[in-house]
Amino acid sequence: MSAGPIATPPGPWRPDPVRQQRADYTIEDLFKLPDDAPRVELVDGVIQVAPSPTLGHQDIALLLARWLLQHTPDHLRVTQAVGVALTLTTSRQPDVLLRRAGVSTDRSLLLPADVVLAVEVVSPATRRTDRFTKPTEYAAAGIPFYWRIEQDPVHVYAYRLGGRRGPSGERQYELAAESAELIALDEPFEIKLPVAELIG
Incomplete structure (x- = not known):
């Protein structure tokens, strides 16, 4: 045989x-x-x-992408539905991400060094992965910023890569801001995001 x-x-x-x-x-x-x-x-x-997203999930992701398009400085670009090769055997597709403007537009897979911010909108089917697994993977790959957006009600948690190390020596995120009303940050650029603008 x-x-x-x-x-x-x-x-x-x-x-x-x-x-x-x-x-x-x-x-x-x-x-x-x-x-x-x-x-x-x-x-x-x-x-x-990947499980099919709900309409509520897609509304939040699209509204965030639209807000970022209107406010992001020229050295960054807003992207959706593009994978990020975190290791040789792991890739993820953030719901929304900010990438560096110099990345070639013919690419269908980004490297962690190309990505400044990865955003996940939490759905019932992805709750554990978005809250625990993906932030650990993104931090280990060196992506500087991670946002998690919860639904019902909409609440944004913004993290930045900190100096803390996990049990295996990998870097970890630390909470930079969280709110159901206004996200105000100095990094990756000056941000004043009214959370109400993510609610369709």
Whole structure:
């Protein structure tokens, strides 16, 4: 019996179950996904299909992106639905992010050094990941700022990379501001964000 590749059954694309079990997918494999592949993230070598966002989630992400577009200085750009290669075997797609303006626009995957701010809007299906897993991964990759936006009611938590180290020596975020009314920050640029502007 030969150990050739497993034939993909007809129908929508899905990850190879053998490779999933071995957790041996890498960032390079993301560039080879077919056009009909769903939105995915790569977590420790395993491809995870991202759950479909709710309308409330999308409203907040779009309203934040619009606000940032109107207020972000020229050296930064607002981006959505683009992945960030955190390690060789992990990539995430923040709901909204700020990237450096000099990054080539033909890229479909960013490096942590390209990203200034990663934002996640918390939904019931992503609650644990957005509150615990992603900030740990973003901080370990050196992304300077992370925002978590809770829904019902809308509340923004803004973090910056601090000097504190975790148990394994990785850097951690520290809370810079949190509010359901106004987020006022000096970094990554001077921000006075009325939280009401994120409520559609």
